[in-house]
Amino acid sequence: MSGAKVLVIDAGGRGNAVAHAYARSPLVEKVYVAPGNAGSSIMDKCHLATHDQTPLKSIPELLSFAESQGIDLTFVGPEGYLSDGIVDCFIEEGQTIIGPSREAAILEGSKCYTKDLLKGLGVPVPPCSNFSQAGEAREYARQYCAEHPEKGLVVKADGLAAGKGSVVCSSLEESLSTIDRIMEAPKIFGGAGDRIEIEERLEGRELMFFCLSDGRAVLPLESALDYKQAFSQDEEVAIRLFNKLSKNPNLDNNPNTGGMGGFSPHPWLDQELTEKIMKRIAEPTVRGFCEKTGREYRGIIYFGLMIDQNRDPFVLEINVRLGDPEAEVILPRLETDMYELSLALSEGRLKGFELQWSDDCCLGVCAVSGRAIKPLSSGGGERPGYPGDHYTNMPISGLEKVDPDVLVYHNGTAWGTDAKGKSRLFTTGGRVLTLVGRGPTLAKAREKAYDNIKRIRFNGMRYRRDIGLGYT
Numbered sequence: 001m002s003g004a005k006v007l008v009i010d011a012g013g014r015g016n017a018v019a020h021a022y023a024r025s026p027l028v029e030k031v032y033v034a035p036g037n038a039g040s041s042i043m044d045k046c047h048l049a050t051h052d053q054t055p056l057k058s059i060p061e062l063l064s065f066a067e068s069q070g071i072d073l074t075f076v077g078p079e080g081y082l083s084d085g086i087v088d089c090f091i092e093e094g095q096t097i098i099g100p101s102r103e104a105a106i107l108e109g110s111k112c113y114t115k116d117l118l119k120g121l122g123v124p125v126p127p128c129s130n131f132s133q134a135g136e137a138r139e140y141a142r143q144y145c146a147e148h149p150e151k152g153l154v155v156k157a158d159g160l161a162a163g164k165g166s167v168v169c170s171s172l173e174e175s176l177s178t179i180d181r182i183m184e185a186p187k188i189f190g191g192a193g194d195r196i197e198i199e200e201r202l203e204g205r206e207l208m209f210f211c212l213s214d215g216r217a218v219l220p221l222e223s224a225l226d227y228k229q230a231f232s233q234d235e236e237v238a239i240r241l242f243n244k245l246s247k248n249p250n251l252d253n254n255p256n257t258g259g260m261g262g263f264s265p266h267p268w269l270d271q272e273l274t275e276k277i278m279k280r281i282a283e284p285t286v287r288g289f290c291e292k293t294g295r296e297y298r299g300i301i302y303f304g305l306m307i308d309q310n311r312d313p314f315v316l317e318i319n320v321r322l323g324d325p326e327a328e329v330i331l332p333r334l335e336t337d338m339y340e341l342s343l344a345l346s347e348g349r350l351k352g353f354e355l356q357w358s359d360d361c362c363l364g365v366c367a368v369s370g371r372a373i374k375p376l377s378s379g380g381g382e383r384p385g386y387p388g389d390h391y392t393n394m395p396i397s398g399l400e401k402v403d404p405d406v407l408v409y410h411n412g413t414a415w416g417t418d419a420k421g422k423s424r425l426f427t428t429g430g431r432v433l434t435l436v437g438r439g440p441t442l443a444k445a446r447e448k449a450y451d452n453i454k455r456i457r458f459n460g461m462r463y464r465r466d467i468g469l470g471y472t
Contacts, residue, residue: 003029010077039410215296370462
């Protein structure tokens with residue numbers, strides 16, 4: 001009997017990590033990835049899903065491929081597909097698919113809706129308000145800062161913004177400027193900023209908490225400490241230059257990204273805190289969503305939390321998917337068969353399911369498209385680099401020098417031909433590659449990752465040098 005065929009829908013490093021997890025299962029024969037990237041076809045058992053050598057992107061194309069190829073299970077990575085209802089479409093045609101329905105995906109698709117829901121359920125969140133008019137938002141910010149001069153605000157675009165839609169503000173001036181830049185001009189998050197949520201900036205430690213839900217049972221996953229800000233705290237000059245080139249008047253603002261790296265296991269998430277989060281947040285959210293909407297939440301859900309000085313958790317945001325780069329450092333530690341786990345989720349058998357994890361540490365560092373080192377003939381002026389405007393189509397070298405035991409997950413790469421007619425890898429996005437070192441200690445994993453990322457080159461390549469620093 002032949003093994004199972006799995007389709008992973010994702011274009012980035014998370015998709016590489018998910019495909020790699022399925023490929024490790026002895027029950028799986030082939031893993032197709034769509035739309036994928038250059039790394040999607042390099043791993044064992046993995047192939048790009050194409051039609052006439054063209055990557056598949058639309059929901060009808062993906063559904064047709066699943067039906068024609070006899071796909072046994074589909075896993076959806078990006079929030080965009082989930083919000084567009086891909087799970088509903090596949091289920092209507094009898095396909096087995098992992099991910100929440102369109103209605104459930106609103107938990108990430110609308111921060112305003114989600115905060116209102118959580119407040120109604122009694123799930124702890126920061127003090128917050130929603131706005132669809134910039135004038136009302138500005139007036140709220142003025143009044144709040146006048147009454148609470150010692151506190152800051154966080155301004156968030158309501159819709160999907162690729163993980164970059166939250167701006168932490170330390171002053172009234174910064175809050176007003178952020179409201180204008182999101183809602184009026186230059187509308188830095190597009191239509192996602194037509195509405196915004198403004199919340200009190202809480203003090204404490206941030207935590208990304210991941211769970212699986214089959215609609216009834218909620219099962220916690222291992223977590224990771226990730227690094228969202230583009231620069232380390234000691235890169236003041238780089239931060240100011242980035243904002244100057246981005247035409248951001250707040251020159252000291254360290255911008256958020258989709259993630260610059262991370263490591264697992266999490267250094268201070270213990271069993272006591274896990275149980276508190278499950279009891280106060282994860283279980284009430286899943287149960288309450290079903291009670292309010294009549295729909296079960298099925299799939300991965302992760303909570304962006306703030307843990308205060310009393311070790312009490314507050315929900316900053318909810319995402320309806322695996323995180324990136326968290327997936328790249330969590331999934332390599334999963335010893336439970338990914339395919340068996342997915343079937344248990346889809347069939348409502350998570351209750352009592354026990355996950356097995358490696359004791360090893362994994363640390364990932366993202367190489368991103370920073371400010372180009374040399375002037376480029378394509379013009380357009382100097383670009384600040386990721387998470388702002390950046391160049392692509394840069395040739396990548398040095399991957400052949402990476403140690404075999406270091407995982408290389410591709411975030412934004414494609415095969416192309418250089419000026420000499422030679423086939424090679426090129427950059428296609430802001431985040432380009434995530435290198436994951438593994439070892440019995442975090443120090444060993446960190447040493448492995450940083451020793452190897454130095455061997456890679458492309459114009460403008462940049463990465464944070466402090467991932468894991470202070471925890472080894």
